[in-house]
Amino acid sequence: MPIEKIKLTNLRNIEYTEINLANKFNLFYGENGSGKTSVLEAIHLLSTRKSFRTSSTNQIIKNSTQSFTIYAELSDVSNIGIEKKHSEPIMVKKNGESATVAETASRLPIQLINTTGFQLLDMGPKLRRKFIDWGVFHVEHAFFKVWQKFNNALANRNAILKKGGSREYLSAWNSILIDNAMLIDKYRKKYFEEFCPIFMEDIGELLDIPINLDYFRGWNEDRPYEKVINNNLMKDKMLGYTQYGPHKADLRITAYGEPVHTRLSRGQLKLVMCSLRLAQGRHLYKTTDKECLYLVDDVAAELDKNYLSRLVSQLNTMKAQVLVTGIENQHLEFFTRYGESRMFHVKHGKFFPENVS
Numbered sequence: 001m002p003i004e005k006i007k008l009t010n011l012r013n014i015e016y017t018e019i020n021l022a023n024k025f026n027l028f029y030g031e032n033g034s035g036k037t038s039v040l041e042a043i044h045l046l047s048t049r050k051s052f053r054t055s056s057t058n059q060i061i062k063n064s065t066q067s068f069t070i071y072a073e074l075s076d077v078s079n080i081g082i083e084k085k086h087s088e089p090i091m092v093k094k095n096g097e098s099a100t101v102a103e104t105a106s107r108l109p110i111q112l113i114n115t116t117g118f119q120l121l122d123m124g125p126k127l128r129r130k131f132i133d134w135g136v137f138h139v140e141h142a143f144f145k146v147w148q149k150f151n152n153a154l155a156n157r158n159a160i161l162k163k164g165g166s167r168e169y170l171s172a173w174n175s176i177l178i179d180n181a182m183l184i185d186k187y188r189k190k191y192f193e194e195f196c197p198i199f200m201e202d203i204g205e206l207l208d209i210p211i212n213l214d215y216f217r218g219w220n221e222d223r224p225y226e227k228v229i230n231n232n233l234m235k236d237k238m239l240g241y242t243q244y245g246p247h248k249a250d251l252r253i254t255a256y257g258e259p260v261h262t263r264l265s266r267g268q269l270k271l272v273m274c275s276l277r278l279a280q281g282r283h284l285y286k287t288t289d290k291e292c293l294y295l296v297d298d299v300a301a302e303l304d305k306n307y308l309s310r311l312v313s314q315l316n317t318m319k320a321q322v323l324v325t326g327i328e329n330q331h332l333e334f335f336t337r338y339g340e341s342r343m344f345h346v347k348h349g350k351f352f353p354e355n356v357s
Contacts, residue, residue: 198279
């Protein structure tokens with residue numbers, strides 16, 4: 001859902017600003033520390049209540065002030081607002097009423113593309129599971145409760161395993177664990193089968209290298225999960241945790257038969273990461289008619305002009321609103337060739353609109 005207007009008060013170095021956004025490309029440039037990335041951070045906070053820059057939202061409150069507020073008007077005349085005071089939890093409202101994280105995330109689905117996005121490719125499977133689950137959450141309404149039930153059962157089972165509890169104590173949690181594990185795997189597998197061809201089409205437009213995706217569910221495909229749980233009970237007790245299950249799933253991304261981060265350059269890896277994000281947005285729109293909002297920080301980092309031009313061209317084909325930052329306006333001129341765009345020069349927390357030729 002596109003944002004028409006966003007208002008920021010006492011957010012980092014921004015005292016107050018009100019920005020009218022274009023439905024397509026919104027381009028922000030300025031020196032490091034100017035405040036341009038704070039706009040992206042604000043929208044990320046609206047959707048998730050979390051910053052992608054710090055784990056402490058108190059640090060986002062402008063110096064010598066007591067709170068920050070973010071308010072966004074969406075294109076369907078609805079609105080989302082948040083307020084954060086020192087040492088208090090973030091308060092979120094949708095159309096004037098309190099809202100949960102699940103509600104705001106569903107209302108304002110976002111995709112973040114920044115330098116930390118490489119972790120999706122070169123770190124452990126936790127982030128890739130989170131990536132898959134983001135997609136499943138937005139298209140399968142039953143998934144979130146199933147995921148919660150599984151993780152609750154897993155935590156309780158692991159606690160009993162650590163204490164060396166008996167099979168009888170484990171049996172009740174095993175039943176809940178197994179039932180919900182099978183549902184999670186079913187939802188993830190269906191999502192992967194729909195997502196994969198969309199990704200292959202996107203990566204084919206961006207990169208001239210064969211990339212493969214494989215979904216690993218967290219235990220062997222040829223073995224029922226109930227049997228895996230029962231057969232590994234003694235080893236699980238010895239270790240004090242559950243070895244196999246959806247909590248060990250992975251999205252394996254390879255080039256030439258090896259993990260992509262071992263074979264590709266940083267620029268090529270960025271295009272793989274971008275393709276994953278683009279494909280997820282396309283799948284969301286195809287299945288739900290919901291538009292993702294793309295937050296692209298320091299778009300030119302790691303990309304030469306050829307790769308940057310390809311990425312901008314693909315973003316233009318998306319049914320999505322896009323907010324982009326760069327240090328220099330030359331890095332953003334590729335976007336002005338397409339569709340509706342607005343550009344802002346950011347200086348010391350102030351936003352100055354510029355004409356786009």
